[in-house]
Amino acid sequence: MAHSSQPIRPIHFILGGSAFALLLLLTLGTVIALWWRAEITSSLTPADWATIRFTITQALASAIISIAIAIPTARALARRNFRGRKFILTLMGAPFILPAIVAVLGILAVWGRSGYISELIANFGLGPLNIYGFGGVVLAHVFFNIPLATRLFVQGWSAIPVEHFRLAAQLGMETRDITRHLERPMLRAVAPGAFLLIFLLCISSFAVALALGGGPKATTIELAIYQAIRFDFDLTKASQLAMIQFALCAAIGAVTILIATPMHFAQGLDRKAERWDARETRYRVTDYTILTLVCLFLFLPLASILLRGIIPLFTLPSAVWWAALNSVIVATLSAGLSVCMSIAMSAFIIRIARKRKTVSNVMEVVGFLTLAASPFVIGTGLFVMTFPFISPFAIALPITALVNAAMSLPFSLRVILPAMTRAEDHYGRLADSLGMQTWDRFRFAIWPRLKRPVGFSAGLAAALSMGDLGVITLFAPPDMATLPLMMYRLMSSYQLSDAAGVALLLVTLSVALFWIFDQGGRLEHNVR
């Protein structure tokens, strides 16, 4: 890789360093806080180890299947241009941010014993579908994660300079050759990171695993942590289990970063690729078939959420709208925070990578840690740390925004770091040779290449934060609620139809926020 002589300035140390310190505090710091606060000591039982095994197996299966489906989907989206393409890309953000309970009911509306498919096959005398068990857990996780993986790969495809495709066309390359020379190297760079993200996401899920897993066989580490804190008040075991999640994360993270080979594409002029090679009918047919199937799989459950919620949506009590406002504010703040932290960390990592590759690799893994962190441990740990000094209610908003930002950091970092590396490689040198410094250098050379990924990751962070129900439960003051909290309160008061209305509102607002940020990143920049 070509390196410029950009120095590490104090600002990189201060901003990047404090972002890292914050991450470590939220992840390892909270575990230590729990450990220190523990009143009983205990060790892991055989049942705990069975739980750990189940957690890993289902996460591996979910990640592999999601990626295997996402690659052809992303390729279809990348090489086809059709009406509704943008719409599909935007709506694809939706499953990812659904609160577990909404997603489960949506998935069951399609795949359940009284779901659409069961009703359909009943006409042919076939018994109701029974997805409960390992299959159900993986199905739900694949539903959640295909969109994320697809978006990451679409980004990957658009990172291949269009000039490469033109050259390939001039050389008369077949689709097969393009795959070998352009697409496969890109996949090798993107796939390991995407795999890691999904694997980690599936590790810390537990409401889904429980509801569709059919019973305690399908217990994940996260439930064991929940049990340790809520049921046994065994903070020692909770922190042990949390450490195991971190160790898993670090191990898998290290392997994927070693496997991933960075892309070495030359610099291009930022234009949309035209794919002459893929005009053949057979490619057309495969692409559109895949897209149709994936869209059905993703959008049918969403449609059921829409059908269920559309009528109650118009009669929701006013408290819901206040909760919606709170959620939007928290989401916007945490999106901003998440992006700032990612940019600071990326700039820091890139500069360190030039001197010490190992250090920067370790830092990259640290960026993933929050994904492996249990929201319960973070919430409880922060509570233990702050409670002696300040009322939890007073810091509900900043804490929620902060933790949500940290939780979405692995995604933003995954999107922003490669984009910034490319920008530094391609335009950084140019900027240096023009004698550009600090702010101007960032504004003219780097920022135009970061806008899209920043918009995308801000959208993702905002949407994730909208759906989150982690720390807010511990810190929320009596008069403050967020939409997911509101939805749970409605459900536990038998208000199932109002809850469906809130679920629809939640999905709509999240998708809207995602769309606004994502579009913001697409505003034309001045370098053409």
Place this chain on the structure above:
Amino acid sequence: MTKFITLAAGLTLAFATTAHAQDKPELTVYTYDSFVSDWGPGPSVEKAFEEICECDLKLVGAGDGAALLTRMQLEGARSEADVVLGLDTNLTVRAAATGLFAPYANRPATLDVPTDWTDETFLPYDWGYFAFVYDNTKLKNAPDSFEALIAMPNDFKIVIQDPRSSTPGLGLLLWVEEAYGERAPEIWAGLAPKILTVTKGWSEAYGMFTDGEADMVLSYTTSPAYHIIAEEDQSKSAASFKEGHYMQIEVAGKLAATDQPELADAFLDFMTSSAFQSIIPTTNWMYPAVFPTDGLPAGFEQLITPVDSLIIPADKAEQARDKALAEWLTALSR
């Protein structure tokens, strides 16, 4: 950047709205989320108590029922809470052992709770029976015991909650334990093929049931009352089991470290008065601990009355819980 900071500061202030509104003494009551929601008893209770107490009642939703005790253990004596409302009898001994709670002397002479109440610290405010709820338009002959449920055909499915994360889930565990004792593992093994799935909380399970995923769901005998009274829907019934039904008694207690001991006592007095008790049936959908003088709301008379009220004494609940959980895990993990 400065603009952003100003904005952030403004927003933070906007959130801290009703902080120091008045000089009235403030009573902080920690409870579970569904109690404080607009559809729960919270708003009416707050209004009724503030009319008589010259104080500001602050009801704080601290997560679900199981989270309450954890929250108190984490906060310890520094807690802002004066009263905790929403623990149940499975937790009272452990709660008392923390030493955080103070005795309450003014217990009413008679309580309409179907068990002798002798606890000196905690006072019940409502109670209910766990039961399986079904749709009586789809299911004509509901099982009338655990054994009848086991004998149902294998495509008959129930949804239950995980005892580690849900109060009804734990209730079912103790129900089987109390009704069957040594035979409990056998009952669980028989039930296993009927269990469609186990959810994290009551809401998921009840939602799956109303969506038609399962034939019966673990809930309360009083659940049909919600559908009858609030929705005028007669289609939901609770199955009456011959073994009797396990009870949940929900209690409140005063914290030893409270800075408002008199107000806290006044709140507990108020809790068993008819002003509070008449709110409970149609908001918390449970039986009040002291029946209002004009009786229960119309619709409650349609509910089943269990032949036998089962409950494991509070001092044995903890031990029974650990044993029953181990049996449950073994039976369902096969």
